[in-house]
Amino acid sequence: MADHDNYTRTxxxxxxxxxxxxxxxxxxxxxxxxxxxxxxGTRIMVFALAAAGLNLILGFGxxxxxxHALYLGVGAYSVAILSHYGVxxxxxxxxxxxxxxxxxxxxxxxxxxxxxxxxxxxxxxxxAQMFYFLAIGLRAFGGDEGLQISLRSRFGPLDLSDATTLYxxxxxxxxxxxxxxxxxxxxxxxxxxxxxxxxxxxxxxxGFPVRRYQLVAYVLSALVCTMAGLLLANLTRFxxxxxxxxxxxxxxxxxxxxxxxxxxxxxxxxxGVWIVLEETLTSFGLGLPNDGDAWMREHWLGFLGLLIxxxxxxxxxxxxxxxxxxxxxxxx
Amino acid sequence: xxxxxxxxxxxxxxxxxxxxxxxSAGLTLVLxxxxxxxLAHGSLYMMGAYFAAALYGRTESFLLxxxxxxxxxxxxxxxxxxxxxSKLYQRDHLDQVMATSGLILVLNEVVRIVWGVSPMFIGxxxxxxxxxxxxxxxxxxxxxxxxxxxxxxxAGLYLLIHRTVVGMLIRAGxxxxxxxxxxxxxxxxxxxxxxxxxxxxAGVAGAMAAPIFSVQPGMGESVLIQVLVVIVTGGVGSVxxxxxxxxIVGVVDTIGRxxxxxxxxxxxxxxxxxxxxxxxxxxxxYLMMAVVLAVRPxxxxxxxxx
Numbered sequence: 156m157a158d159h160d161n162y163t164r165t166x167x168x169x170x171x172x173x174x175x176x177x178x179x180x181x182x183x184x185x186x187x188x189x190x191x192x193x194x195x196g197t198r199i200m201v202f203a204l205a206a207a208g209l210n211l212i213l214g215f216g217x218x219x220x221x222x223h224a225l226y227l228g229v230g231a232y233s234v235a236i237l238s239h240y241g242v243x244x245x246x247x248x249x250x251x252x253x254x255x256x257x258x259x260x261x262x263x264x265x266x267x268x269x270x271x272x273x274x275x276x277x278x279x280x281x282x283a284q285m286f287y288f289l290a291i292g293l294r295a296f297g298g299d300e301g302l303q304i305s306l307r308s309r310f311g312p313l314d315l316s317d318a319t320t321l322y323x324x325x326x327x328x329x330x331x332x333x334x335x336x337x338x339x340x341x342x343x344x345x346x347x348x349x350x351x352x353x354x355x356x357x358x359x360x361x362g363f364p365v366r367r368y369q370l371v372a373y374v375l376s377a378l379v380c381t382m383a384g385l386l387l388a389n390l391t392r393f394x395x396x397x398x399x400x401x402x403x404x405x406x407x408x409x410x411x412x413x414x415x416x417x418x419x420x421x422x423x424x425x426x427g428v429w430i431v432l433e434e435t436l437t438s439f440g441l442g443l444p445n446d447g448d449a450w451m452r453e454h455w456l457g458f459l460g461l462l463i464x465x466x467x468x469x470x471x472x473x474x475x476x477x478x479x480x481x482x483x484x485x486x487x
Numbered sequence: 488x489x490x491x492x493x494x495x496x497x498x499x500x501x502x503x504x505x506x507x508x509x510x511s512a513g514l515t516l517v518l519x520x521x522x523x524x525x526l527a528h529g530s531l532y533m534m535g536a537y538f539a540a541a542l543y544g545r546t547e548s549f550l551l552x553x554x555x556x557x558x559x560x561x562x563x564x565x566x567x568x569x570x571x572x573s574k575l576y577q578r579d580h581l582d583q584v585m586a587t588s589g590l591i592l593v594l595n596e597v598v599r600i601v602w603g604v605s606p607m608f609i610g611x612x613x614x615x616x617x618x619x620x621x622x623x624x625x626x627x628x629x630x631x632x633x634x635x636x637x638x639x640x641x642a643g644l645y646l647l648i649h650r651t652v653v654g655m656l657i658r659a660g661x662x663x664x665x666x667x668x669x670x671x672x673x674x675x676x677x678x679x680x681x682x683x684x685x686x687x688x689a690g691v692a693g694a695m696a697a698p699i700f701s702v703q704p705g706m707g708e709s710v711l712i713q714v715l716v717v718i719v720t721g722g723v724g725s726v727x728x729x730x731x732x733x734x735i736v737g738v739v740d741t742i743g744r745x746x747x748x749x750x751x752x753x754x755x756x757x758x759x760x761x762x763x764x765x766x767x768x769x770x771x772x773y774l775m776m777a778v779v780l781a782v783r784p785x786x787x788x789x790x791x792x793x
């Protein structure tokens with residue numbers, strides 16, 4: 156239980172810092188006139204939201220889903236297809252996205268959870284690929300070129316076509332999700348999930364309907380990813396099959412692990428570090444000599460790859476997890 | 488739908504299946520024996536294709552290019568195993584998925600830096616460019632060669648795994664690794680051997696695929712997904728399962744892409760068929776895998792763990 160004590164010691168410090176930084180970012184961006192930072196901030200929060208959704212089953216339930224980009228795509232395509240037909244009400248977008256995603260997640264989850272271990276990873280991947288090719292086959296909605304979004308979601312007075320509004324809506328959704336997630340994993344439901352993670356056979360022997368709980372967790376995590384997809388579509392004004400590509404699912408896993416498995420705030424840290432690194436390597440430049448910047452801009456993915464390998468090899472609890480451990484003084 | 492077209496597509500499917508088998512044989516053993524998820528296996532296939540293309544450009548000899556691809560990927564596989572993979576055997580699947588997806592990015596970038604972004608094409612020697620006429624329809628000689636080599640290597644693998652001491656140890660490792668280790672066998676060395684051999688097979692598959700598909704960065708990723716479908720359908724750790732599943736997946740995928748659109752065209756209006764046909768054709772293998780897993784969660788040929 157030493158872990159848990161260390162987490163509680165820094166329980167408020169790091170999250171408070173992250174929340175304050177995110178809340179004040181648009182103010183700083185407008186003050187300095189660099190509104191592009193606000194766009195980066197929105198992207199960070201959208202991917203943090205998706206990663207937080209995945210974290211529910213990955214970090215707390217130890218179910219490695221390699222197909223969560225699928226729900227990102229469901230969210231994005233709900234906005235795109237509805238606005239293609241002239242529907243701009245955000246409530247309708249949201250309701251449609253959540254309804255479709257619930258139905259899909261329920262069926263897919265029920266099938267996938269029959270498999271365990273490696274087979275679970277593969278079958279979730281297979282379902283995501285299925286939807287990816289389905290989206291490519293939707294010639295009426297752009298096929299593999301994707302679909303431009305002309306009308307963005309409008310929630311009553313809140314119009315997501317305004318960048319600052321979108322930022323704070325994403326912020327609010329992310330915060331609400333994180334708080335809900337925190338409550339959930341410390342409630343009986345979360346304890347049960349973590350119990351299954353530690354020893355499934357024991358939980359079964361104790362008489363819990365394990366699969367049913369895992370299915371509920373799977374559907375909940377899919378719904379959070381769908382919300383992220385809806386916000387992503389509003390941010391990029393575009394829905395594309397590439398949102399559902401397998402490497403997006405892989406990236407979400409990386410975000411969760413990078414931040415720290417099984418911590419509520421970890422996905423936010425992971426998404427922040429990942430996207431800031433990506434932007435630093437691709438857009439801003441490091442001031443390297445001999446055209447090093449241009450070279451880096453071209454081959455930045457390789458460096459991110461090296462970083463991922465290094466994190467996987469050397470950090471067992473991710474960036475945030477390692478930070479907390481080190482502060483607690485008992486790094487393992 | 489003429490019979491010649493159907494036969495051609497069947498052979499195309501067989502040829503894809505053979506390539507998929509070469510790729511999945513190594514990976515299924517890595518998964519089965521070491522319980523290791525290696526997403527970078529497709530990248531080794533890509534490296535094989537690039538080694539072959541580069542060597543063919545220098546030597547103009549296809550045989551030398553294929554041997555070079557085998558040697559290159561064997562060495563690369565052994566190096567990767569030593570530096571990265573062997574450190575992850577004891578970790579959970581999550582770290583393995585993460586590290587190997589990082590390796591995919593690294594290898595893709597290595598290829599871009601060394602050989603550039605644009606696709607490479609590899610020609611064929613004069614003798615292989617011809618078409619062969621079999622029972623009234625024509626089929627490229629090279630594709631026949633691919634099928635033959637693939638089936639030969641499959642037979643060789645069968646003999647190696649079922650008739651030799653090394654093969655016995657590999658099978659024993661697949662069903663109970665700690666026990667094999669306890670009996671005094673250096674399981675670490677077997678792991679390294681299997682991983683390197685799997686990499687070599689992937690390299691050969693890459694070399695054989697190079698003249699058929701274009702050689703470009705990221706070519707390993709799409710094929711990796713198909714290979715994973717094969718492995719899971721066949722049963723993780725079973726080379727026999729991988730063989731049958733590879734042929735099934737190859738044929739179903741090829742035939743499905745060709746037949747479904749025209750089949751739907753006869754049932755529905757042409758506009759519906761045009762929209763749904765290609766999509767349905769490309770999700771067919773995933774649908775098949777989902778059905779197989781829903782009915783038999785351990786695949787068609789499950790390995791018995793003792």
